[in-house]
Amino acid sequence: MKIERVKGTRDLLPEEMARRRWVFERIREVFENFNFQEVLTPTFEYTELFKLRSGEEVVKQLYAFQDKGGRDVSLRPDMTSSVARLYVNQFQNAPKPxxxxxxxxxxxxxEPQSGRYREFWQAGVELIGSDRVEADAEVIALFTQSYLAVGLEDFTVNIGDRILLDEFAKMLGVEDDIGLMRLIDKKDKMGRDEFVGALREFGLDDDGVEKVLSLIEIKGLPDEVLPKAEELFTSDKAKAEINRLYELVDLLDAYGVSRWVRIDLGIARGFDYYTSVVFEAIAPNDLGIGSIGGGGRYDNLIEVFGGKPTPATGFAIGIERLIPILEWKGLLPEIKLRPDVYVIPIGDEREVRKTTIEITQGLRDAGVRADIELTGRKLRKALDYAGKLGVPYVILVGKKDLEAGKVTLRDMETGEQKSIEKERAVEEILEILGV
RNA sequence: GCCGGGGUGGUGUAGCCUGGUUAGCACAGGGGACUGUGGAUCCCCUAGCCCGGGUUCAAAUCCCGGCCCCGGCCCCA
Incomplete structure (x- = not known):
C-alpha cells in the first residue's frame, strides 16, 4: 500500500523551493537591516508552555503527544511562546532591547483550507524590553517593509488596539468582552442588518448597537478616523491610548510607511495575549486568503511564563499566505534550475569517463553550475535530455577527439560546435558565460 | 469537530449516471530503429481504478466506513 502525505502537509518541489528561498532571503535582509538577530528554538516544547499562555483549550489545536519518557510535549504552533520562554530562561539580564x-x-x-496547512512557515520578529511607542513603530515599520521587500505593494497594515476594545466593552457594560470582540471581528463577513441582529441577540440595547456601529466606522486613514475615536471614547485610559496611536502613526510617517497604514479598531487578532496595539496585513486577492501576517504588543506574557514583567512586541508573516498572493500577482522571479554546462561522455572507455569527470569538476571548481551525464545513455538521448533541461552548453568527450587532445563544445541554442583543446575547456566556458 | 465537492499509471483525463470484453487516450519515463550528434517519426517496454468492508453470478461503476485533496464553517495564538 502506498504511503500518503499526512493531512495538511505538503511536499515542496524544486521550483517552489527556489521561489520560497528567494522570499526568505528578501525578508531576512530587511530583518537584519533593522538589526534583528536570528534565533531558533526547538520544534517542540512542553505542552504546558502553550497552556500557560492560551489555556487548556489550545491543546485541541496542537500537535500534542507524550514522548517515550512520558513528557507531555507539543509541536510549536507559533514562535512567540518559545522565544518568551527562551528569554525568561537565559536573557532576563541581557541588555535591552x-x-x-x-x-x-x-x-x-x-482543518486545512485556502492558505492554511497543518505545517506552515512563519517569518517573524520579537522585540523584548521596551514599552515605548517607538518600539511599536519600529516593529510595524519592519512589518510593512518586509512585504515591500518581496515586491508586494497592494496591501494595508491595519492597526487596532486591545485597550480600546476593553474600554469599549466596559463602556457598554458588557461582561463577555471576548464574545463581543469575536462578534466585532466578524463584522466584515455579515451584512449590516445581520450584524445588527447579531448584536441584539448578544444582548445590546439601541445605544449599545449604536456605539458598536460607531466603533466599526473607525476604520481608515488615521487622520480621518482617530478624531472619531476621540469622540466615541470618554475614559482617561482610552484617551491616553488614542494619543499613543496618534504618536504611533506619526512615527510611522517618519519611517516612510504611512501609505500602507490604516486604523481599524474592529480588529482583535485573536484573544490570547495581546495587550494593546495589534495589527495585521491584508492584501486584496481572489484566493480566499485573509490576513497575510500580524502581530502586536504583549506586555504580560513574559510574566505569565515566570519572568519579571517585561514589555514585548512582535509579528509573524505567514509564508503560505504570502507566497500564493505573490504568485498570483506574478511578483515572483523565474529562477533557473538548470545547469549552465552539461558534460557528456561518448562511449565507455576509462579515459573518456575520467576526462569527463575532470572537466566537470574543473568547471565546478571555477564556480560554474555543471552537470555530468550519469546514466550511460546513448549520445542522442543525452542530447535530447540536455535539450529538455534547457542547458545552453554541452561538452562532448569522445575517444576520437581525445586522441587529438580535444573535446567538442556545443551551443545547444544554435547547434554550432567547435573542437577545443581539452585543457582549455574550462577557460572557454568561463569566457562564453562571461564569468 | 462539522458541511459541500472530489480521488482512475508519474501528470492530465475517458469510462461511473444505466454493474458485464484485455480499463481507453495524451503527455512524461526507459529502450530500440540510428554502434559519435537533441528537440521529428515509428516500434517496444514500464506503470493505474485511494484503503477496507458489503450487495451481486459479476464492482472502477451501487451501498457503508476510513484516509487524502479542494473549498466553506468553527477557530485562527
Missing part, C-alpha cells in the same frame, strides 16, 4: 527574528515551521492541528 532584545531584537530577535526567526524563519521556521509551525504546526497547528486544524
Amino acid at each position: 532584545i531584537k530577535w527574528y526567526y524563519i521556521a515551521n509551525m504546526f497547528r492541528y486544524e
